[in-house]
Amino acid sequence: MDDREMARSLRLACGQNLYAAGSTGSPWLLASGSIRLDRIDQDGERAFAGLAVKGDVLGAETLLLGCYTFSSTALTACELVPWPGTSVQTEPLPVLKALADAERRGADAVSLRCGEAAARVKRLILMLAHSLSSPHLPRRMLPALTEMADITALTVGTVSRTLSTLQAEGTLVLQDRRRGRPPARSG
Amino acid sequence: MDDREMARSLRLACGQNLYAAGSTGSPWLLASGSIRLDRIDQDGERAFAGLAVKGDVLGAETLLLGCYTFSSTALTACELVPWPGTSVQTEPLPVLKALADAERRGADAVSLRCGEAAARVKRLILMLAHSLSSPHLPRRMLPALTEMADITALTVGTVSRTLSTLQAEGTLVLQDRRRGRPPARSG
DNA sequence: CGAGCACTTGATCTATGTCAACGGTAGTGG
DNA sequence: CCACTACCGTTGACATAGATCAAGTGCTCG
Numbered sequence: 001m002d003d004r005e006m007a008r009s010l011r012l013a014c015g016q017n018l019y020a021a022g023s024t025g026s027p028w029l030l031a032s033g034s035i036r037l038d039r040i041d042q043d044g045e046r047a048f049a050g051l052a053v054k055g056d057v058l059g060a061e062t063l064l065l066g067c068y069t070f071s072s073t074a075l076t077a078c079e080l081v082p083w084p085g086t087s088v089q090t091e092p093l094p095v096l097k098a099l100a101d102a103e104r105r106g107a108d109a110v111s112l113r114c115g116e117a118a119a120r121v122k123r124l125i126l127m128l129a130h131s132l133s134s135p136h137l138p139r140r141m142l143p144a145l146t147e148m149a150d151i152t153a154l155t156v157g158t159v160s161r162t163l164s165t166l167q168a169e170g171t172l173v174l175q176d177r178r179r180g181r182p183p184a185r186s187g
Numbered sequence: 188m189d190d191r192e193m194a195r196s197l198r199l200a201c202g203q204n205l206y207a208a209g210s211t212g213s214p215w216l217l218a219s220g221s222i223r224l225d226r227i228d229q230d231g232e233r234a235f236a237g238l239a240v241k242g243d244v245l246g247a248e249t250l251l252l253g254c255y256t257f258s259s260t261a262l263t264a265c266e267l268v269p270w271p272g273t274s275v276q277t278e279p280l281p282v283l284k285a286l287a288d289a290e291r292r293g294a295d296a297v298s299l300r301c302g303e304a305a306a307r308v309k310r311l312i313l314m315l316a317h318s319l320s321s322p323h324l325p326r327r328m329l330p331a332l333t334e335m336a337d338i339t340a341l342t343v344g345t346v347s348r349t350l351s352t353l354q355a356e357g358t359l360v361l362q363d364r365r366r367g368r369p370p371a372r373s374g
Numbered sequence: 375c376g377a378g379c380a381c382t383t384g385a386t387c388t389a390t391g392t393c394a395a396c397g398g399t400a401g402t403g404g
Numbered sequence: 405c406c407a408c409t410a411c412c413g414t415t416g417a418c419a420t421a422g423a424t425c426a427a428g429t430g431c432t433c434g
Contacts, residue, residue, distance in 0.1 A: 002269035021422075024249065041298060044240065047294075047296075047301065048297060048318075050293055050294065051291065053198060053311060060286055061283070061287050064280065064284065064287060065287070069290055069291075070294070071292070076401095095252070096247075096248070096250055096282060096370035097249055098286055099248060099251070100248050100251060100252070100256070101254055101290055102286055102289045102293065103257070103289045103293070104256075104344070105224050105293060106236065106292060106296060107293070107296075109294075109297045110235060110293070110297055111228060112236060112237055112313075113297065113300035113340060114234065114300075116422095117421075140304045144381095145381065146380080153300060153423075154423090155424080156382095156422090157382080157422085158379085158422055160381060160382055160383080161383080161422095175219060199412090250429075259386075281420075303389075303390095304389075304390070331413095332413065341391090341416095342391060342392080343412090344390090344391080344413095344414080347388060347413060347414055348414085348415080352416080376433105376434090377432105377433090378431100378433090378434105379430105379431085379432085380406085380429105380431080380432105381429085382414090382424100382427105382429075382430100383424105383426100383428085383429100384426085384427085384428105385426090386425085387422105387425095388421105388422095388424095388425080390419105390421090391418105391419080392420095393416105393419105393423085394416085394417090395411095395414105396413105396414080396416105397412105397413085397414080397415105397416090398411105398412085398414100399410105399411090399413100400413080401408105401409090401410090401411105402407100402408080402409080402410105403407090403409105404406090404407085404408100404424090
């Protein structure tokens with residue numbers, strides 16, 4: 001990333017939207033944080049469709065379609081840079097990277113719906129914190145329980161109980177227990 | 188598709204593998220039928236990762252990586268043609284089509300894990316039969332119950348009961364009730 | 375200080391899993 | 405042609421993970 005791109009980079013607070021499905025725009029590279037992708041299902045409901053983490057490319061489909069297929073919302077604070085940046089857009093290689101990302105993302109999202117509640121929540125936390133080595137996790141790294149519940153197809157209550165169990169076992173150590181109300185959203 | 192490609196096209200019987208994760212190869216376009224994609228999860232288990240239907244591109248990641256990311260197995264009889272065929276591989280457009288397919292596939296796979304058993308099974312059947320207009324569905328269009336159970340994260344018993352209910356309701360009409368043992372597999 | 379939201383926790387209910395028995399179909403080998 | 409075998413699918417009885425409903429705590433903001 002050169003200086004121009006650095007200047008065009010974008011920060012999102014937890015809960016902010018990056019873009020909405022159908023709106024026009026261009027692709028982004030997620031430099032840090034985690035983002036939730038949603039689409040409108042056949043019932044008109046906004047439904048979870050994927051999870052993007054550090055290093056992933058988002059919205060590459062705009063190169064083909066001009067507009068975004070999914071909506072995207074920051075699960076935690078995020079940093080984004082324009083993509084593919086200075087390299088020529090007609091080269092296939094960066095697009096193939098986006099393709100590989102999209103495939104892995106889809107498979108990961110499916111795996112968050114497999115198995116028991118504890119396994120699902122653990123897997124989600126590992127995906128969100130996969131760069132961290134210690135089990136000590138700042139609470140702010142995790143999205144709200146409502147989000148985690150949505151992503152894992154569990155309920156808030158179950159996620160809460162599961163997290164308590166994991167902490168009691170020592171599997172997970174969260175540093176600041178409570179979240180409180182998030183900062184006011186501007187999106 | 189020109190004559191050369193037609194000649195290189197491939198037919199798969201229900202249950203046959205097209206390729207295995209990690210093996211070398213090139214992309215395919217699924218001309219008819221449905222294919223299940225799997226990957227090896229962190230426990231070494233083969234886990235459902237996506238569902239490809241008529242018109243989808245499979246294995247586009249080989250253009251980047253040389254080898255397949257997922258394993259692929261025919262859920263029903265399939266016809267495949269090499270992709271991107273005669274068009275130049277360095278052009279980004281076909282790759283972008285593969286990208287869009289991969290994204291939709293991921294979101295569809297997630298949606299098959301949402302909601303109650305009946306809704307999940309219904310959604311799967313619609314995806315497999317989306318080209319059909321009538322509710323009358325030849326049983327051979329559907330994959331084995333074990334596959335459907337795996338894909339929807341239900342059990343064989345539940346899928347069976349759900350299908351019975353849907354048929355009793357008249358929501359679904361299957362034409363030949365039973366499947367029996369599938370033909371001997373050569374792959 | 376009051377309102378609203380995020381989270382926790384308890385009691386109860388239920389959809390679905392588990393376990394098990396059975397029948398039907400297709401392939402196999404005599 | 406007829407067992408024999410191996411699955412695939414169906415169905416029932418029972419167990420349970422997680423949903424639902426509900427009450428309560430503690431943030432943060434205005």
